[in-house]
Amino acid sequence: MTFKNPVTTASGCFGYGEEFKDFYDLGLLGGIFVKAVTGSNREGNKYPRMAETPSGMLNSVGLQNKGVDNFCKVIYPKIKNFNTEIIVNVSGSTIDEYVMVAERINELEGIPAIELNISCPNVKEGGMAFGVVPSTATKVTRAVRDVYKKVLMVKLSPNVTSISEIAKAVVDGGADVLTLINTLLGMAINAETQRPVISTITGGLSGPAIKPVALRMVWQVFKAVKIPIVGLGGIMNATDAIEFMLAGSSVIQVGTANFIDPMVAPKIIEGINEYLDRHNIASARDIIGALKVC
Amino acid sequence: MKKFAHDFKVVTNNRLNTRHFVLELQAALPLPEILPGQFVQVLVHNSPPTFLRRPFSIHFVDYAKNTLRLLVQVKGEGSRHMGLLQTGDNLNLVYPLGNAFSVPSSNKVLLVGGGAGVAPLMFMGDYLNRKNLRPDFLVGFRSGDEVSQIDEYSKYGKVFLSTDDGSMGEKGFVTQHSVFKQTPLPYDRIYCCGPDAMMHAVSKLAAEKGVPCEVSLENFMACGYGVCLCCIVQTDKGNERTCIEGPVFDAARLKWQSNG
Numbered sequence: 359m360t361f362k363n364p365v366t367t368a369s370g371c372f373g374y375g376e377e378f379k380d381f382y383d384l385g386l387l388g389g390i391f392v393k394a395v396t397g398s399n400r401e402g403n404k405y406p407r408m409a410e411t412p413s414g415m416l417n418s419v420g421l422q423n424k425g426v427d428n429f430c431k432v433i434y435p436k437i438k439n440f441n442t443e444i445i446v447n448v449s450g451s452t453i454d455e456y457v458m459v460a461e462r463i464n465e466l467e468g469i470p471a472i473e474l475n476i477s478c479p480n481v482k483e484g485g486m487a488f489g490v491v492p493s494t495a496t497k498v499t500r501a502v503r504d505v506y507k508k509v510l511m512v513k514l515s516p517n518v519t520s521i522s523e524i525a526k527a528v529v530d531g532g533a534d535v536l537t538l539i540n541t542l543l544g545m546a547i548n549a550e551t552q553r554p555v556i557s558t559i560t561g562g563l564s565g566p567a568i569k570p571v572a573l574r575m576v577w578q579v580f581k582a583v584k585i586p587i588v589g590l591g592g593i594m595n596a597t598d599a600i601e602f603m604l605a606g607s608s609v610i611q612v613g614t615a616n617f618i619d620p621m622v623a624p625k626i627i628e629g630i631n632e633y634l635d636r637h638n639i640a641s642a643r644d645i646i647g648a649l650k651v652c
Numbered sequence: 653m654k655k656f657a658h659d660f661k662v663v664t665n666n667r668l669n670t671r672h673f674v675l676e677l678q679a680a681l682p683l684p685e686i687l688p689g690q691f692v693q694v695l696v697h698n699s700p701p702t703f704l705r706r707p708f709s710i711h712f713v714d715y716a717k718n719t720l721r722l723l724v725q726v727k728g729e730g731s732r733h734m735g736l737l738q739t740g741d742n743l744n745l746v747y748p749l750g751n752a753f754s755v756p757s758s759n760k761v762l763l764v765g766g767g768a769g770v771a772p773l774m775f776m777g778d779y780l781n782r783k784n785l786r787p788d789f790l791v792g793f794r795s796g797d798e799v800s801q802i803d804e805y806s807k808y809g810k811v812f813l814s815t816d817d818g819s820m821g822e823k824g825f826v827t828q829h830s831v832f833k834q835t836p837l838p839y840d841r842i843y844c845c846g847p848d849a850m851m852h853a854v855s856k857l858a859a860e861k862g863v864p865c866e867v868s869l870e871n872f873m874a875c876g877y878g879v880c881l882c883c884i885v886q887t888d889k890g891n892e893r894t895c896i897e898g899p900v901f902d903a904a905r906l907k908w909q910s911n912g
Contacts, residue, residue, distance in 0.1 A: 370880075370881075371879060371880070372879055373878060373879035377877050377878040377879050377896075378877075378879075380653065380654055380655040380877070381655055381656075381657065381877075393879075401890055401891055402881065402884070402891060405871065405872075405883075405884055405885065405886075406871075406872055406882075407881070407882040407884065408872060408873075408874055408880070408882035410701075410702075410703050410704050411703070412700075412701065412703075413700075413703060414703060415703060415704060415874060417874070417880065417882060419880075419881045419882065422881050422884070422891060565703060614874075616875065616879065617704065617705075617874040617875040617879070617880055618695065618703070618704060618705060619657060619695075620655070620657050620746060620875075620877060621657050
């Protein structure tokens with residue numbers, strides 16, 4: 359598959375795209391990774407679900423969504439004609455659930471790829487549990503690979519000792535593309551009340567606070583595997599996006615920044631073009647993994 | 653409804669008392685239609701601890717001057733920085749966000765506000781006046797030195813006042829005010845905005861008296877436009893977003909105890 363430009367929006371930070379139609383033409387985007395879809399309805403975690411932290415935020419939404427049946431029947435018809443690539447983030451508590459959701463999404467003509475979410479830190483079962491052990495990461499990827507016929511992306515968790523090892527395990531399972539990173543497991547405490555700020559005590563850290571970690575992981579994975587990388591983690595502007603591309607990302611996702619500036623993604627597209635012009639670089643492809651290390 | 657993210661210019665920064673101030677902000681482009689109960693998300697510049705935007709109810713809209721006003725209570729770093737803004741400074745807003753108070757069918761309406769929660773009631777009062785309706789206001793403050801803008805509210809309707817310490821108006825919380833001692837309560841609808849505990853208490857009283865009540869919530873949120881799913885509130889329909897399905901909810905639909 360191809361993207362019209364390398365700027366896409368991250369799952370969980372852009373709804374199903376519909377909410378941003380009030381701000382700009384979604385056709386400007388390279389693609390939209392829509393909110394995670396699970397086998398059945400999930401109410402998600404209790405309020406409060408977020409905490410503001412230095413240069414970032416913690417969230418613990420818990421994959422709130424109405425399930426794959428509702429996605430196919432109600433949401434898909436509304437978004438399938440957006441003039442951009444729509445990729446569905448697929449999540450679950452069991453391998454059977456991932457497989458079931460992937461099979462259903464496979465039937466949707468307008469969806470060229472799925473992003474397997476084996477890295478959500480905010481659910482009791484499944485999610486990140488699949489993404490932190492190489493053997494289970496391979497197993498769930500392979501099970502989905504067997505039923506899913508289009509582009510299979512797998513979103514990795516940064517909460518591991520060796521990101522390269524997990525990346526290789528997922529490639530062994532048959533992934534076509536790797537997305538990294540999901541949120542870092544973190545915690546916020548209110549000293550005055552002596553209580554955790556969010557209901558689940560721990561949550562996923564995102565925003566500029568995690569950018570150096572994400573860049574490092576993209577670079578390590580770029581060197582470790584041969585398949586394309588979708589990079590994300592604290593991208594707030596075009597310069598951040600270019601750094602991720604230099605580290606080895608073919609495509610980048612804008613996540614938390616969408617909460618602060620709803621217009622940020624089109625601004626990043628414009629900023630990348632300005633950068634390419636200024637450096638006399640013909641195409642954004644030319645900077646993928648072009649980091650000069652010697 | 654179309655939404656925007658634009659810089660506004662500070663026209664005035666009017667300090668009401670030690671903890672509250674009103675910013676009047678002028679838009680560069682003509683303001684779209686804005687309804688009472690809607691809010692904006694403010695980007696606070698030069699305040700590193702303030703990573704996310706801050707939601708504020710729209711306090712007043714003046715289409716002739718192309719301005720809107722925000723009533724701000726100094727709570728943390730973000731609001732403290734907003735208090736330092738001067739005439740001519742820029743402030744970036746995402747607007748207009750959320751739903752709105754319903755339009756009542758009669759004159760017999762009570763607008764109840766507490767502290768900075770009075771913010772949307774001034775706009776609502778003006779809006780109702782334009783529809784030839786005159787509401788009553790019941791506003792509560794901590795003490796007399798925080799009582800402000802009573803003359804302004806009085807332009808739009810009759811004002812009842814209470815302070816926690818009794819230094820102005822009746823002593824006690826708004827729910828203890830003599831307005832609520834009337835039986836039957838002479839109102840067809842109550843609109844309420846303020847601290848959670850106050851809104852819960854008012855909605856309970858309203859339910860006891862059989863008067864429909866709408867409350868404007870201020871749950872923590874990241875985005876303000878429906879995608880982060882952090883500001884959810886439990887209602888009779890499950891989890892709903894304060895920023896899209898709200899901030900105004902029919903109080904009878906809310907499951908208060910579980911709101912944290």
